[in-house]
Amino acid sequence: MTRTMSPPARLAAAHLPAEVADRWTALLRPAVRLTRPDNRRAPMSGPVAGHLGGLPELPPDVPWPVWEGNGPLSFVASVSLAALAGAELDIPLPEDGTLLFFVSYGPGQTGDGVPGLGPDGQQGARVLYVPEGTPVAERGAPEGIEPYHRIRLSAEPELTWPDREELRIEDLLAPADRDDPPEWVETFEDALGDLEPRVRHRIGGHPIPVQDGGPEYDVVREDEDPDDWVLLAQIDSDERAWMNWVHQGTLYWLITRADLAARNFAAARFTWQFL
Numbered sequence: 001m002t003r004t005m006s007p008p009a010r011l012a013a014a015h016l017p018a019e020v021a022d023r024w025t026a027l028l029r030p031a032v033r034l035t036r037p038d039n040r041r042a043p044m045s046g047p048v049a050g051h052l053g054g055l056p057e058l059p060p061d062v063p064w065p066v067w068e069g070n071g072p073l074s075f076v077a078s079v080s081l082a083a084l085a086g087a088e089l090d091i092p093l094p095e096d097g098t099l100l101f102f103v104s105y106g107p108g109q110t111g112d113g114v115p116g117l118g119p120d121g122q123q124g125a126r127v128l129y130v131p132e133g134t135p136v137a138e139r140g141a142p143e144g145i146e147p148y149h150r151i152r153l154s155a156e157p158e159l160t161w162p163d164r165e166e167l168r169i170e171d172l173l174a175p176a177d178r179d180d181p182p183e184w185v186e187t188f189e190d191a192l193g194d195l196e197p198r199v200r201h202r203i204g205g206h207p208i209p210v211q212d213g214g215p216e217y218d219v220v221r222e223d224e225d226p227d228d229w230v231l232l233a234q235i236d237s238d239e240r241a242w243m244n245w246v247h248q249g250t251l252y253w254l255i256t257r258a259d260l261a262a263r264n265f266a267a268a269r270f271t272w273q274f275l
Contacts, residue, residue, distance in 0.1 A: 006159045007195055015188035016169075023172045028159040031205025031231075032087045033197060034079070036151045036240065047154065049083035052076070052201075052241040054150025056100050057136040058128075064142055065102045065126040072142040073102035073126060076235055076243070076251065079153070079203060082132070087157040089204045091230045092261040096132035101125075101233060103251060103270070125270030127232065127253055129263055151241045153201065160205035164189065165213050200236040200250065207231045207252055210273035215252035218271035228256045232268055249274030 005013065008028060012021040034049065056075045058064070065073045082096040104124035130136060141147050169188065170181045200208050207215050215234075220226045232253040237244045245251055251272045259267040 008159055008161055008192070011188070011191055011195065015184055015191060020169070020172050024161070024169070027162055027167065029161075029205045030087060030089050031158050031160045032084050032089065032203040033156045033158045034077075034153045034201035034203065035156055035197075036153050036199070036201075036238075047083060048080075048152050049155035050077060050079040050098075050153045052151040052153060052235070052238060052243065053148030054078075055138050055141060055147055056102075057098075057130075058100070058139045059130060059134050059136050062128065062130075064139060065128070067104050067124045070104055070124065072145055073104050073124065074145055075141070075147060076101040076103050077153075077201075077233075079233070083155050084203060087155065087204075091204050091232075092257060093204070094129070094131075094263060097134075098130045098132075099233070099265070100128040100130065101235065101251075101253065102128070105245065122270060125251075125253070127265040127268045129265045148243055149241045151238070155203075158202075158205070160202070160208075161192065162206050163209050163214055165209065166206070199238055200234065201238070202231070202234045204231060207234055207254075208250070210248070210250050210275060215271045215273065216254060218273075219254050219269040228258070229254050230257055230260070232260070232265075245272055246274040 006028070009021075009025045012024050016024060032049075036052070053075070056078060067073060077100075079099045079101075081094050081099065084093065085095055102125065169185045170178045173181060196208065202208070209215060215231075216226050216229055220229050232255045234253075235243070235251045237248045237250065249272055251270070253268045253270050255265070255268040259265075
């Protein structure tokens with residue numbers, strides 16, 4: 001039986017020497033792409049896995065998240081983990097339950113509404129985990145919060161690759177070839193860029209940074225091991241949901257594998273990047 005190659009692996013096989021292609025494809029990591037129809041009339045590409053915006057469903061004893069001194073957070077997205085169960089991710093997500101993402105940034109606000117990167121700023125973003133079977137009800141938004149447009153999301157497994165700032169293709173070459181890399185390096189990277197989705201909502205896998213340097217550089221301290229940290233979620237700017245994180249930016253939540261396995265989502269750390 002012939003095994004179908006993934007799009008990035010197929011691209012590597014087409015553009016890279018066999019040894020380099022093998023080294024590069026070994027770095028691919030599984031993720032889930034959260035997709036939505038291009039317009040309201042288009043059908044969903046798969047079963048509903050959650051939604052951007054709208055209102056969250058919260059247990060009656062869970063308060064709406066608030067950043068003390070700055071007010072309530074805006075609800076960003078809801079993701080059903082049961083809908084991701086077949087994706088075979090390499091991070092220890094719970095098999096069911098729901099993740100809810102909040103951030104201090106409302107429609108029409110400027111960049112001043114986005115949390116900073118210091119310890120205090122981390123209170124400006126929150127991840128809530130609601131276990132399966134927990135009674136919930138839709139919660140109205142607090143005064144002063146205008147909900148984003150509600151957009152349904154589907155889940156599609158995908159393989160993701162390291163960003164160029166994390167791994168340069170030249171680093172996979174023999175030392176003698178690194179100073180004067182072959183033309184196929186640039187050709188491959190250009191073709192790889194064409195594979196990136198237009199709207200980049202994702203669970204797990206490699207993050208897609210907007211700026212030079214991945215989001216892990218913003219949240220991992222010098223005394224911590226970056227390899228312990230994984231991407232939990234990234235939520236891109238999305239015009240359909242009226243989400244524009246400053247200048248076409250992206251929100252990122254990272255967490256250690258240990259905290260993820262322990263379902264300690266309060267330990268997730270947040271950052272954001274913009275053009």
